[in-house]
Amino acid sequence: xxxxxxxxxxxxxxxxxxxxxxxxxxxxxxxxxxxxxxxxxxxxxxxxxxxxxxxxxxxxxxxxxxxxxxxxxxxxxxxxx
Amino acid sequence: xxxxxxxxxxxxxxxxxxxxxxxxxxxxxxxxxxxxxxxxxxxxxxxxxxxxxxxxxxxxxxxxxxxxxxxxxxxxxxxxxxxxxxxxxxxxxxxxxxxxxxxxxxxxxxxxxxxxxxxxxxxxxxxxxxxxxxxxxxxxxxxxxxxxxxxxxxxxxxxxxxxxxxxxxxxxxxxxxxxxxxxxxxxxxxxxxxxxxxxxxxxxxxxxxxxxxxxxxxxxxxxxxxxxxxxxxxxxxxxx
Numbered sequence: 197x198x199x200x201x202x203x204x205x206x207x208x209x210x211x212x213x214x215x216x217x218x219x220x221x222x223x224x225x226x227x228x229x230x231x232x233x234x235x236x237x238x239x240x241x242x243x244x245x246x247x248x249x250x251x252x253x254x255x256x257x258x259x260x261x262x263x264x265x266x267x268x269x270x271x272x273x274x275x276x277x
Numbered sequence: 278x279x280x281x282x283x284x285x286x287x288x289x290x291x292x293x294x295x296x297x298x299x300x301x302x303x304x305x306x307x308x309x310x311x312x313x314x315x316x317x318x319x320x321x322x323x324x325x326x327x328x329x330x331x332x333x334x335x336x337x338x339x340x341x342x343x344x345x346x347x348x349x350x351x352x353x354x355x356x357x358x359x360x361x362x363x364x365x366x367x368x369x370x371x372x373x374x375x376x377x378x379x380x381x382x383x384x385x386x387x388x389x390x391x392x393x394x395x396x397x398x399x400x401x402x403x404x405x406x407x408x409x410x411x412x413x414x415x416x417x418x419x420x421x422x423x424x425x426x427x428x429x430x431x432x433x434x435x436x437x438x439x440x441x442x443x444x445x446x447x448x449x450x451x452x453x454x455x456x457x458x459x460x461x462x463x464x465x466x467x468x469x470x471x472x473x474x475x476x477x478x479x480x481x482x483x484x485x486x487x488x489x490x491x492x493x494x495x496x497x498x499x500x501x502x503x504x505x506x507x508x509x510x511x512x513x514x515x516x517x
Contacts, residue, residue, distance in 0.1 A: 203334070209430070212383060212385055213381070213385065260341065260342070261338060261339070262338075267378055
């Protein structure tokens with residue numbers, strides 16, 4: 197099973213990298229972009245057939261190591277392969 | 278008296294700190310690896326700067342997954358004295374021992390060079406030794422910074438709490454000791470360069486005192502930080 201974890205800054209924190217991306221895209225002719233947010237994609241290959249258990253474990257990983265809850269948030273997608 | 282220096286892969290100043298304490302201050306030093314699960318027989322601990330684990334995900338994130346993280350947390354909880362420098366400061370914030378967070382510098386570039394910082398609370402045990410060779414109640418120290426994640430941030434309400442409790446240890450200032458009201462260095466909120474925990478036994482700072490130990494290289498003010506750390510241990514921890 198694969199887990200895709202997307203970690204981003206939460207809304208309370210200024211996303212400087214996102215701002216730079218947005219500005220540069222506008223200068224490159226993509227003025228329709230109103231906002232950009234930059235995050236980190238962490239892809240995990242997990243030795244588990246139990247989706248519920250895998251989700252619980254990845255949630256623990258996120259809270260303990262993969263993100264800092266004081267200024268980040270995460271989305272989790274599980275992919276059965 | 279014995280102090281510990283934690284050395285993570287990617288740390289870049291643990292050897293300088295070990296050398297300094299052994300050769301300059303004649304103090305016993307233990308070097309702890311990331312696999313250390315229990316910290317014994319140490320009077321104080323220093324977490325040096327650098328880029329532990331290459332700053333993977335964010336500075337200090339990978340340290341949270343090492344055995345020594347829990348040991349550091351316990352050491353702090355027991356009231357022992359801990360100094361985190363640069364990445365060490367980031368690690369202590371990640372562990373939740375110190376408040377706030379260190380974010381990417383506002384211009385998104387690595388920033389280095391000598392800076393002036395005012396010691397904001399010379400009555401705190403961790404810092405009182407700095408006053409020993411000065412008659413002025415105001416102390417300004419010159420030390421280098423070198424960081425990419427140096428922007429200290431904490432919510433305004435929490436910042437007021439830190440100020441009221443004397444937990445802002447250092448602020449970036451000009452050479453006369455005045456903070457720049459129009460510009461914050463590294464984007465750090467209210468020019469905060471270092472903070473203390475609630476019990477004031479843990480200090481985190483962004484400037485690098487181990488790189489300011491010789492006037493030939495710009496400043497030896499960093500020695501006063503390490504000296505104060507030692508004096509503090511002698512005053513507060515009974516020796517067997």
